[in-house]
Amino acid sequence: MKRGFYMIMAAQFFSSLADNALLIAAIKLLESMESPGWMTPLLKLFFVLSYVLLAAFVGAFADALPKGKVMFVTNLIKVGGCALMFMHVHPLAAYAVVGFGAAAYSPAKYGILTELLPAEKLVAANGWIEGLTVSSIILGTVLGGALVAPNVSAALLALDFPLIDFPINTSHEAALAVITGLYAIAALFNLRIPHTGAEYEHQQTNPVRLVTDFAHCCSVLWKDKLGQISLAITTLFWGAGATLQFIVLKWAQESLQMPLEKGAILQGIVAIGIAIGAIGAAKIIPLRKSLSVMPLGVAMGLVVTIMIFIHNVVLAYPLLIIVGILAGFFVVPMNALLQHRGHVLMSAGHSIAVQNFNENLSVLTMLGLYALMIKLDLNVKTVIVMFGLFVAGSTYLVMRRHAANQREFDSVALIGEHKH
Numbered sequence: 001m002k003r004g005f006y007m008i009m010a011a012q013f014f015s016s017l018a019d020n021a022l023l024i025a026a027i028k029l030l031e032s033m034e035s036p037g038w039m040t041p042l043l044k045l046f047f048v049l050s051y052v053l054l055a056a057f058v059g060a061f062a063d064a065l066p067k068g069k070v071m072f073v074t075n076l077i078k079v080g081g082c083a084l085m086f087m088h089v090h091p092l093a094a095y096a097v098v099g100f101g102a103a104a105y106s107p108a109k110y111g112i113l114t115e116l117l118p119a120e121k122l123v124a125a126n127g128w129i130e131g132l133t134v135s136s137i138i139l140g141t142v143l144g145g146a147l148v149a150p151n152v153s154a155a156l157l158a159l160d161f162p163l164i165d166f167p168i169n170t171s172h173e174a175a176l177a178v179i180t181g182l183y184a185i186a187a188l189f190n191l192r193i194p195h196t197g198a199e200y201e202h203q204q205t206n207p208v209r210l211v212t213d214f215a216h217c218c219s220v221l222w223k224d225k226l227g228q229i230s231l232a233i234t235t236l237f238w239g240a241g242a243t244l245q246f247i248v249l250k251w252a253q254e255s256l257q258m259p260l261e262k263g264a265i266l267q268g269i270v271a272i273g274i275a276i277g278a279i280g281a282a283k284i285i286p287l288r289k290s291l292s293v294m295p296l297g298v299a300m301g302l303v304v305t306i307m308i309f310i311h312n313v314v315l316a317y318p319l320l321i322i323v324g325i326l327a328g329f330f331v332v333p334m335n336a337l338l339q340h341r342g343h344v345l346m347s348a349g350h351s352i353a354v355q356n357f358n359e360n361l362s363v364l365t366m367l368g369l370y371a372l373m374i375k376l377d378l379n380v381k382t383v384i385v386m387f388g389l390f391v392a393g394s395t396y397l398v399m400r401r402h403a404a405n406q407r408e409f410d411s412v413a414l415i416g417e418h419k420h
Contacts, residue, residue, distance in 0.1 A: 004116055004194040005125065007068075009132050011189035012109055015075055016136035017143070018182035022082060022098060023047075024144025024264050025175045026091040027249075031260065032172070038375040039092070041246045045367045046092045047099035048242070048360040051106070055357030056214035057207075058104045060350070067108035067115070068193030074108070075190055077101030079183045086176045103360075107352040112193070113339065124282045125336075135275055138268035145264035147175035217350045218357070221342060225411035230290075230338035231358055232398045233297065237331045239362030240391050243370050244270070244304070247387060248320070250380050255311055269317050273324020280325070281332040287340060288415045290333035294399050300326035301392030308381040337415065 026043050061070065081097030113125050146152050153171030156178070168174050221227040245267055252263030285293060303323055310316050342351020373383050405411050 005113075007189055007192045007194070008109065008112060008116075009129060011071060011075075011186050011193065012129060013132050013136045014182050014186035014189065015078065015105070016133050017140040018078070018082070018179050018186065019098065019102065020137050020140025021144035021147060021175075021179050021182065022085075022095070024141060024260070025148055025172065025179065026085065026095050028148040028175075028260060029085070029091045029172055033091075038371045040249075041243075041367045041371045041374070042092060043095050044242050044245070045364055045371070046096040047102065048363045048367075049096060050100040050103035051356045051360030052364060054100070054103050055353050055360075056211045058107050058353050058356075060210055060213075061104060061107075067112040068190055070108035071105055071193065072187055072190035074101045074105040075183060075187045077104065079180060079187075082176055082180050082183060086173060086180075103356065106356050107350075128279070128282060135271070138271040138275070141264045141267045141271070143178075144175075145260070145262070147178060148172075148260070214350070214353065214357075217346050217354050220345050221351065221354050224341060224345060225405045225408075226337065226415065227341045227345065229398060229402045229405070230334045230341060231355065232401070233294065233334045233395070234331060234338055234355065235358045235362045236391065236394050236398070237297070237327070237334075238359040239366040240387070241327065242363040243366045243387065244323075246367070246370060247380070247384060250374075251307060251384065252316075254380050255307075256313055256316060258313070266316065266320060269320045270324040270327075273321040273326075274328035275324075276321075277325040277328025277330070278332045279328075281329045285329075285333045287333070287336060288412070290337040290415070291402060291412060293330050293333050294395060294402070296326050296330040297395030298392045298399075300330060301388045301390070301395065304388035304391065305385050307384050307388075340415070 023043060027040055030039055030043070078098045078101035081094050081099075081101060084097055085091060085094035113129070117125050147156075148171065150171070153174055156174035157168065157171065168177055221231055248266050248270065249260065249263045252258040252266050253260075256263075256266075258266070281293070300323060303319070303326060306319060307316075310319060338355055339351065342355065345351070346354075370383070373386075
């Protein structure tokens, strides 16, 4: 891999580390405010709202400037969202600002891979990016849980710096100060990302034209025989993954009697499995074989339903690792195929923006439904079974669609073709 790839990985690691630690800190802040339980999944919903609302504009922004500069600017927006929480703005509003920065960050983060690397290295690059992202989820979730733990908070507040008096007086402020530092480290790596030399035609600034162009890009990708399959799978996966985060926390509290700071570790356990699956896929699955992993999505959905029979932490760990391995092995090749197909049919930034729009619309929908289930006081076991069967059934329907496409013509032969 080129040197710039490692700078991208480092920047992504620290930025994602801060995002995930901030989520746990925000959940704890809501608990301290005695907010209703259905408000917790709304944190993620507010975070991803920008991905949907700004989708028509962030692709053009990512292609208008060198992507390292885009990542730097948007990382500063995340710092601003963290600062708002520090100033006692409601966690939902503050985390929405962080989501605004993340929405603009994403097309640059993934789009630069197609500029920097040839198609045959995209699965490997995605494997390492996803593996590192998942590592940051593990550490970020655990770090967030540690930062809100009473003993760690007390130790942070006890720190005394000579001649400097920081306005940090509560456990939440101490956690937010550490998280802001992580965003600052990510920004330093952003500045080290080289310009790839990729140049695109002048980007539209007229909002109406931008929305029209974005709608056209959506149509192109959904009509493409390979694009529609990979986009459907990744859309399902990210919606399911975001919802699973909160299901695991709820399941840990009700079935395993674990408080938030310990339940957060279970999210890290899932992430360990995803990292193993992602790296395994990067080593084993070439781009041309990416569609062969779809049955693992059905298996993942069915394995999730086994959670209802687990009431012991010792058994929970291996089950969640298996779920993670299936998820990582399943999504990385599909993500790489979607990036490749988007790069062939349109520009890097625009294709990632289309991907983000669809995936986060799925996140909004599924989190909204989950919040409704919590509001209706559905048993967590019922939610788990409904969730697992939905994932398995939806993946099976996508597999049927791909089989129908193949009967029309061999769409797999399009994998590896050059940009139009």
